[in-house]
Amino acid sequence: MAGIERKTKRYPTDLTDEEWSRIAPLLPTPARRGRKPSVDLREVLNAIRYMTRTGGGWRMLPKDFPPWQTVYWWFRRFVRLMLFQTIHDIALMVDRERAGREASPSGGVADSQRVKAPAPGAARGYDAAKKTVGRKRHVVVDTDGRLLMANLTPADISDSAGAQMILDAIRKRWPWLKHLFADGAYDRTQLMDKAAFLDFVIEVVRRIDHEPGFKVLPRRWVVERTFGWMTRWRRLVRDYEQRIDVSEAMIHVAMGSLLLRRISH
Secondary structure, three states: OHHHHHHOOOOOOOOOHHHHHHHHHHOOOOOOOOOOOOOOHHHHHHHHHHHHHHOOOHHHOOOOOOOHHHHHHHHHHHHHOOHHHHHHHHHHHHHHHHOOOOOOOOEEEEEEEEEEOOOOOOOOEEEOOOOEEEEEEEEEEEOOOOEEEEEEEEOOOOHHHHHHHHHHHHHHHOOOOOEEEEOHHHOOHHHHHHHHHOOOEEEEOOOOOOOOOOOOOOOHHHHHHHHHHHHOOHHHOOOOOOOHHHHHHHHHHHHHHHHHHHHHO
């Protein structure tokens, strides 16, 4: 990390030259007509990564970056273009091939994470089990912990209901995914019937209650480690966004940055 930080301009979250060379071809090209953009898109991405990592607000961006209004305008455009999701998915496939695996995974682990959503007017709910007012992140990761799919719902949505939404979307994004590992909260008849209809196999990994002490459960520990990677980015410790698509974009910014740094260095 010390060697990587020496390659950045100001902050550890800045894009290095190797990382920039990988994502520059994915950025939108300027229009042939009209005034050309005067802002440096590399600086815009540096500002977005800095804000996601430190958890600050848009108006609290340091003066080293472009004006926060400009950064936010480009962020909203990148969200509409699904740029952060594209960068994340390409980096994921490259990292899987670098590890000697197929680019498209065939197995994954499903779980959910509850986070507080203090933003007024945000879509949130009350989770009676955890006594939390906020949102729930339904995620699927591959067997090494790379994020494959994330779906955000109010916290009062059950794990099985959130998993049904993921099953509808994950087939289009990762067509070879067939096998999912999950905990006992996903052992519901409606979910299992829908998984069988969509040609999925959900294997439930249950807790070991008869043995005392802490036990690492097979497969399930992988997704818990992914949640730990996510919460290292302070913007993801809580859900500060009013819009769900913005929250999902923040997750892709964080996880895509981790994968991009891994394959570039």
